[in-house]
Amino acid sequence: MSASGPRRRAIIAAIPVAAGLAACTSPRPPQPAPLDFFTEHQAAVVEAATARIAPGPEDDPAEAGHPGAREADVTGYIDTMLGALDDQNIFAGGPWSNRHTSGPDMMARFTPLDPVARIAWRKRIIAWQDQYTKGIRDLDQLAGGDFTQASHQKQDKILAKRSVGTFTSLLFEHTIEGLYASPEYGGNKNMVGWKEIGFPGDAQPRGYSAAEVERSDGHDPVDNTGIVADVLKLLGAL
Numbered sequence: 001m002s003a004s005g006p007r008r009r010a011i012i013a014a015i016p017v018a019a020g021l022a023a024c025t026s027p028r029p030p031q032p033a034p035l036d037f038f039t040e041h042q043a044a045v046v047e048a049a050t051a052r053i054a055p056g057p058e059d060d061p062a063e064a065g066h067p068g069a070r071e072a073d074v075t076g077y078i079d080t081m082l083g084a085l086d087d088q089n090i091f092a093g094g095p096w097s098n099r100h101t102s103g104p105d106m107m108a109r110f111t112p113l114d115p116v117a118r119i120a121w122r123k124r125i126i127a128w129q130d131q132y133t134k135g136i137r138d139l140d141q142l143a144g145g146d147f148t149q150a151s152h153q154k155q156d157k158i159l160a161k162r163s164v165g166t167f168t169s170l171l172f173e174h175t176i177e178g179l180y181a182s183p184e185y186g187g188n189k190n191m192v193g194w195k196e197i198g199f200p201g202d203a204q205p206r207g208y209s210a211a212e213v214e215r216s217d218g219h220d221p222v223d224n225t226g227i228v229a230d231v232l233k234l235l236g237a238l
Contacts, residue, residue, distance in 0.1 A: 036083025047075040050175045067192035074178030077187025092184040135167030
């Protein structure tokens with residue numbers, strides 16, 4: 001039997017209310033993290049480039065089970081560093097976090113810079129900002145307009161070109177930092193870099209014994225193949 005009269009009007013009136021409740025209770029799609037320095041396109045280029053330097057499962061099927069730059073959010077690390085001109089998020093406090101002990105997380109706060117150090121870091125970060133702005137533009141031009149749309153093979157060849165060698169060198173350095181630095185600095189998301197190499201992280205105040213420091217943690221997971229070999233060759237020639 002179809003609804004009619006007051007009952008029908010009540011059902012119609014309830015539709016927007018039900019829709020609103022459904023919107024409130026439905027899980028929201030993940031939102032991209034706000035950027036401190038990069039534009040969205042610049043961040044996409046840096047993510048694509050760092051993923052060729054340290055590929056993960058999305059970038060190379062052979063890396064299944066091995067996180068790379070994307071998984072560690074290396075782009076977030078670089079963006080945070082380039083945006084640290086005024087908030088002075090340069091040195092995490094320490095001497096330890098609460099990863100392996102109870103108590104306060106001393107790494108959660110950042111140490112204020114003295115005036116001289118702040119001037120020095122500001123100069124360094126501004127230089128990096130200029131290098132990234134120009135370097136990203138160069139990668140796009142070499143790719144014919146948009147580096148992110150180039151094939152992986154073409155991206156590798158572009159990054160190995162001598163004309164962008166200085167930028168690739170900087171990108172390589174920051175990629176390694178973003179993979180293995182303390183998570184407080186914005187990279188090494190969920191400690192995937194540390195887990196990959198079997199490093200449990202800071203263990204203060206207990207620290208590590210001499211035997212633990214000297215003992216090998218196994219085979220180096222980074223092989224000198226592909227873009228890594230090309231970059232290492234390029235760095236040696238600079």
